[in-house]
Amino acid sequence: VQIRIARGLDGVDWGAVRADLVADAFDNGRTPSALRRSFAASQHVAIAWDDDLVVGTARLLSDGVCNSYLVDVWTRSSHRRRGVATAMLRDLMARVPGQHVALQTDDAQAFYASLGFRRQPEMWSIVVGTWLDNDANRGG
Numbered sequence: 089v090q091i092r093i094a095r096g097l098d099g100v101d102w103g104a105v106r107a108d109l110v111a112d113a114f115d116n117g118r119t120p121s122a123l124r125r126s127f128a129a130s131q132h133v134a135i136a137w138d139d140d141l142v143v144g145t146a147r148l149l150s151d152g153v154c155n156s157y158l159v160d161v162w163t164r165s166s167h168r169r170r171g172v173a174t175a176m177l178r179d180l181m182a183r184v185p186g187q188h189v190a191l192q193t194d195d196a197q198a199f200y201a202s203l204g205f206r207r208q209p210e211m212w213s214i215v216v217g218t219w220l221d222n223d224a225n226r227g228g
């Protein structure tokens with residue numbers, strides 16, 4: 089099967105993506121429209137398509153100069169170990185030459201290592217208030 093990597097969001101069924109994320113236990117609580125908003129507000133997106141099915145997502149928050157943060161890297165469980173995430177990340181990385189790309193992962197270390205990422209302790213973080221308690225995630 090030919091997987092296509094799109095740099096835009098045309099045609100994405102966010103309800104279906106949300107359902108597939110839930111099925112893969114990778115949902116983090118966003119409503120379908122909040123999912124769409126978070127991708128639409130990202131500097132770079134990569135959506136993997138198998139025909140008319142979304143089989144992978146990844147997005148980069150970038151200042152366009154020096155720093156990027158990689159999030160929502162996911163391959164549909166039906167399509168794993170076929171190079172889908174590698175293709176998405178290579179496509180994203182080609183768009184941020186010279187930039188530092190950071191990410192946080194609990195269990196995909198081997199995958200990122202395969203792309204040349206190095207572990208860089210230590211990251212500090214905070215959730216301001218309560219996770220997803222904001223206007224962007226209210227109202228469907």
Ligand SMILES: CC(C)(COP(=O)(O)OP(=O)(O)OC[C@H]1O[C@@H](n2cnc3c(N)ncnc32)[C@H](O)[C@@H]1OP(=O)(O)O)[C@@H](O)C(=O)NCCC(=O)NCCS
Pocket residue numbers: 114160161162163164167168169170171172173174175191192193194195196198199200202
């Ligand atoms: C991590 C994830 C995105 C990888 O997607 P994928 O499309 O299967 O990845 P690829 O096929 O491009 O894998 C490329 C290489 O990464 C490594 N890799 C990927 N998944 C791996 C796994 N589960 N265990 C060990 N190595 C793995 C391998 O070296 C693999 O090459 P190979 O298949 O030739 O051995 C996918 O497993 C996923 O969506 N997991 C759940 C969500 C998640 O953990 N996301 C990352 C959190 S930030």
